[in-house]
Amino acid sequence: MQALYYVGPERLEMRDTEEPPLAEGESRVRIQATGICGSDLHAYHGHDPRRQPPLILGHEAAGEVVEGALAGKRVTMNPLIVCGRCDYCLGGRQNLCSHRTMIGMTRPGSFADFLTIPDHCLIELPDTLSSVTAALTEPAATALHGIQRLERTLPRPLAEAAVLVIGAGAVGLLVGLMLHQRGVRKLRLADTNPLRRQTALELGLDVFDPGKEKPGDDTFEAVFDCVGAAVTRDMAISAIRPGGAIMHLGLQDNNGGLDVRAITLKEITFLGGYTYTATDLLATVDLLDSGALGDLSWVETRSLDEGAQAFADLVAGRTAAAKVILLPS
Ligand SMILES: [Zn+2]
Ligand SMILES: [Zn+2]
Incomplete structure (x- = not known):
């Protein structure tokens, strides 16, 4: 598969790479739309010690499950992988989970044709919600x-x-x-x-x-x-x-x-305020699907191939769009 790798400060590279292996309880998702986050830019500058190169960044995504429990379904995903057992998880504050990890940080992210992610992170999308809009779920949540x-x-x-x-x-x-x-x-x-x-x-x-x-x-x-x-x-x-x-x-x-x-x-x-709970994500999918936030065409889409240029434009303030969403081919 093709993936956009962060290879060092201010350096991104499209690479042909193996699809990540599928672990027990995980699904493989074909990415359809994936947003560039401020935290990806932070990492790009080499300012995030948690994100070490070489790494596939990206954690705001929507796509289609090709392998796993929800095969055939369109989904967005909770990029935070939480334990479900600690005090925070049990108390409904999964964003503070003591054992949390994250795609695009501790494991490969969504700037790729495919990613693997635990089933419990997946959120099914209504047919009426486009993948580009659904890729806004994470920042909106x-x-x-x-x-x-x-x-x-x-x-x-x-x-x-x-x-x-x-x-x-x-x-x-x-x-x-x-x-x-x-x-x-x-x-x-x-x-x-x-x-x-x-x-x-x-x-x-x-x-x-x-x-x-x-x-x-x-x-x-x-x-x-x-x-x-x-x-x-x-x-x-x-x-x-x-x-x-x-x-x-x-x-x-x-x-x-x-x-x-x-x-x-x-x-x-x-x-x-740090990220969101699973409930926030569900409420956000509903809100985006309802159309209540008005016309969301202010997002700009580019192909994943052009990801390196998109990062450079965002850093230089050359884009009017508050969000650039990359589309794998
Ligand atoms: Zn984000
Ligand atoms: Zn936990």
């Missing part, structure tokens, strides 16, 4: 998980809150679309990339350039930081109203931008 975690900390319904979303990449844009769909009327998005702002604008979202315009101090009851850099954490803490909640979803850099004095005096709830 991350957005949904973050919204739900934050929602539980607010004293009033989220729809009544003024909300700021920092970053209009896939997760930020999906957070924005979900909040809009939930009836949040005072909703603003911030992104420094003009191409991404244009995409958000075309989707009817109120978006601004934080390089030119400040979001306003003490203005929002809720802030989603979908970038996760020192400068965006700083913006979130200034923009949040006293008593408000910040959901930190991005992982751009680890340190800085946390004014703990402001967090304390403003009594801010600062929350981390």
Whole structure:
């Protein structure tokens, strides 16, 4: 099969490689669509010690099962492989499983014609949901998980809150679309990339350039930081109203931008959000299939062969699409 290998910092290569062997309790999936994630870009730069070359990256995928329990079915997949037995798994917080592993990290990912994955990771798709849209399940579930975690900390319904979303990449844009769909009327998005702002604008979202315009101090009851850099954490803490909640979803850099004095005096709830549970993924497939998030044609598709170029374009900010989805031939 053909696979796009990460072979070293800023180097990707299409290689002809053996199909991975099928283990007991696993299925083989022919990949039809697979998205490039911010974490894949992070790895591409050589910044992720968990992702060591040579490795097939990719963990956002939809395809058809060709061998295994669900043979013949179209599926998306939970890229997190969890144990099902630890306290977290039993308590419904599988994203925190003490023994979790992940495709595209500890085992080959989805930038390939085929991958193998445990049966329990597979989620059957409705016929009405295209594989390209279904490949958005993973980032959309991350957005949904973050919204739900934050929602539980607010004293009033989220729809009544003024909300700021920092970053209009896939997760930020999906957070924005979900909040809009939930009836949040005072909703603003911030992104420094003009191409991404244009995409958000075309989707009817109120978006601004934080390089030119400040979001306003003490203005929002809720802030989603979908970038996760020192400068965006700083913006979130200034923009949040006293008593408000910040959901930190991005992982751009680890340190800085946390004014703990402001967090304390403003009594801010600062929350981390990591991935999703199996229930979040099921709810997300439903949501994507319902059409409630509007026209999802803002994703850009390219062939898997062109994957290396797609990475380079994403790094250079040359693409307006908040998500590039690769299609194996
Ligand atoms: Zn991802
Ligand atoms: Zn577990």
